[in-house]
Amino acid sequence: MRVRWNGGELTFRLDPEDEITGRAADGHPVKLATGSCEIRGVPGDAHDDLWAVAAWTIVAPWTRRRITFDRPVSPELARVLHDGWGVEAGPVGGTPRMAGGTLALSYSGGADSVAAATIFPEAPFVHFRRVSHPRVPNRWPHYRSDVLAKLAVQTGREVTTVDSDLEFTLAEPRPGYPEHHAVAAGALLLADRMDLGGLAFGYELGSRWLGGDRYLLRYTPDNLMWAPHGAWGRLFAAVGVHIVLPVGGVSEAVTMRIALESPLKAQVRWCLRGTGGPCRTCGKCLYKELIQAAVERRPMDTPITAARPVARKWQEPPPYGGQEMIEYGCARIPGIEKTPFAKAAEYLRATEESTAWLDHCYRPAIEEIPPAWRGQVTEFMAARVGFMDEAQARRVETWGA
Ligand SMILES: [Zn+2]
Numbered sequence: 001m002r003v004r005w006n007g008g009e010l011t012f013r014l015d016p017e018d019e020i021t022g023r024a025a026d027g028h029p030v031k032l033a034t035g036s037c038e039i040r041g042v043p044g045d046a047h048d049d050l051w052a053v054a055a056w057t058i059v060a061p062w063t064r065r066r067i068t069f070d071r072p073v074s075p076e077l078a079r080v081l082h083d084g085w086g087v088e089a090g091p092v093g094g095t096p097r098m099a100g101g102t103l104a105l106s107y108s109g110g111a112d113s114v115a116a117a118t119i120f121p122e123a124p125f126v127h128f129r130r131v132s133h134p135r136v137p138n139r140w141p142h143y144r145s146d147v148l149a150k151l152a153v154q155t156g157r158e159v160t161t162v163d164s165d166l167e168f169t170l171a172e173p174r175p176g177y178p179e180h181h182a183v184a185a186g187a188l189l190l191a192d193r194m195d196l197g198g199l200a201f202g203y204e205l206g207s208r209w210l211g212g213d214r215y216l217l218r219y220t221p222d223n224l225m226w227a228p229h230g231a232w233g234r235l236f237a238a239v240g241v242h243i244v245l246p247v248g249g250v251s252e253a254v255t256m257r258i259a260l261e262s263p264l265k266a267q268v269r270w271c272l273r274g275t276g277g278p279c280r281t282c283g284k285c286l287y288k289e290l291i292q293a294a295v296e297r298r299p300m301d302t303p304i305t306a307a308r309p310v311a312r313k314w315q316e317p318p319p320y321g322g323q324e325m326i327e328y329g330c331a332r333i334p335g336i337e338k339t340p341f342a343k344a345a346e347y348l349r350a351t352e353e354s355t356a357w358l359d360h361c362y363r364p365a366i367e368e369i370p371p372a373w374r375g376q377v378t379e380f381m382a383a384r385v386g387f388m389d390e391a392q393a394r395r396v397e398t399w400g401a
Contacts, residue, residue: 001063003055004070008039008189010166012059015066021172022061024179025225025232030061033136033171040131040163042189047097049077049239050188052089056081056235057182058166063087080238084231099240100195103373105202106184107159109148110270111288112202115255116246117157118262119380120373123200124158126187130175133168140175143272151267160194162186180225181232184241191241198370199236200244201226204255205362206322208248210399217319217400221364228368242370246377249365251358252325254385256288256295283310287322290329290341299335311340317347324399328355357392361385364393 003012012035014020020032037058048071055069065087072093073081081089107113107125117123130145132138152159166182167175177183187199208226211218224230226245228237236243247255259268271278271285278285286304293300304311313320320326327350330336336345361381369377381387388396 001059001067003059003067005051005055007044008042009036010039010055010058011036012055014062015064017064018062019064020062022063022178024061026180028173030170030178031172032062033169033175034133035169036135037133037166037169038164039166039186039189042162042186043193046189046192047239048072048094049074049097050191052077053235053239054185054188057177057179057185057188058169059178060085061178066090074238077235077238080231080234084235096238097191097240099197099242100191101197101372102195103198103200103244104187104194104196105200106187107152107157108183108202109151109267110202111259111268111291112204112247112252112255114202114262114264114268115204115250115258116200116202117155117264118258119246119377120200124160124194125152125155126184126190126194126199127152127159127161128183128186129161129163130167131163131165133165136165136168136175138168138175144275145272147275148269148272151269155264155267160186160190162190179232181236184236188239188241191239196241198242198244198373200246200373202247202255203245204247205249205251205358205365205396206324208245208365209362209396210324217323219397219399219401244369244373245365246369246373246380248368249362249381250360250385251328252291252322253295253328253358254361256291258384260292260295280304281310286310286340287325290333290339291325294329294332297332297334300333300339300341302339304340306340306342308340314341314344316343318344320344323348324355324358328358331355357388357395359386360388360392362388362393362396 052069052073067089072091074094074096076096078089078092081087105123107127129149211220225232273279327348330345331350
């Protein structure tokens with residue numbers, strides 16, 4: 001792989017051993033659409049290693065054995081790329097970037113992100129906004145990135161919106177981040193200007209410890225994407241931008257509750273389709289309504305029936321993506337037997353007791369937050385959530401066993 005930056009425009013060219021269908025860190029196959037993209041409004045004088053890591057968040061899936069940057073990378077960064085991916089990176093030279101003192105939040109506007117923002121009320125936001133690509137037609141015009149960006153500004157926080165078409169480098173399965181970390185490409189390039197020492201993400205217990213939505217039912221202490229000692233965690237640390245997961249120890253039930261009680265409640269939006277509010281008809285709206293109804297202890301309010309295609313997977317037996325939250329919802333929602341989750345509830349047979357662990361914080365998630373920010377999360381969790389006891393922590397550690 002050969003990469004070149006021209007201002008915020010990245011062009012990359014595959015080496016003979018590279019392939020146009022690569023694999024992201026989560027194992028998902030991704031097909032390349034085009035070898036260029038742009039990240040707008042980023043400073044020209046960012047540290048050389050920041051340019052390299054920003055590029056890597058985009059080109060990693062298609063890189064097999066080596067990557068040649070247009071400026072030197074520090075020996076430390078080259079080593080992390082080698083250890084994590086088996087990739088030879090060069091040219092090598094210079095010194096690594098030192099960590100700054102500020103924690104920013106990669107803010108999406110969803111409930112998890114709002115919960116993370118509530119824990120760090122002083123953290124500035126960096127918001128990624130999808131814009132169209134000059135050479136790739138946009139067949140997904142329903143995706144309302146403009147609405148999300150407007151809501152981010154309405155939070156009243158210090159918001160830096162980074163416009164980018166980088167999601168269009170991906171042809172299949174659809175436009176999206178080549179790696180989950182590409183959402184941070186703009187934040188990385190802004191790290192010197194913002195004096196960043198950490199970047200917080202809204203990834204919660206399921207994504208960090210229960211394998212997320214694509215590794216079904218597996219305890220993942222060594223999560224390649226989000227563990228501090230995983231390949232991506234080490235890579236971000238090598239440029240002084242530690243990955244911080246303020247809600248990494250709590251489930252989506254807890255992040256939902258925190259978000260609904262937050263001063264930012266009016267700006268919470270997880271659906272990318274509606275303009276005046278959530279669309280209520282997509283799969284994500286259905287899943288989030290299940291969680292919200294469970295948290296609010298009320299019947300579900302949805303126009304979706306079991307016969308609709310978006311509800312099809314809940315008519316099949318488990319395992320399900322985000323199964324812990326399906327169990328949580330089925331155990332708590334009055335009249336679940338009259339919803340699209342009736343069949344799932346029968347299969348899962350979850351109870352309030354069997355899902356009580358999902359109302360508390362998993363302590364090891366706190367321990368992996370860098371010391372500079374750990375205290376604030378600990379205090380918040382102690383005051384507002386409470387910690388899992390040993391038996392509950394074992395539920396996390398035996399998930400899928
Ligand atoms: Zn929706």
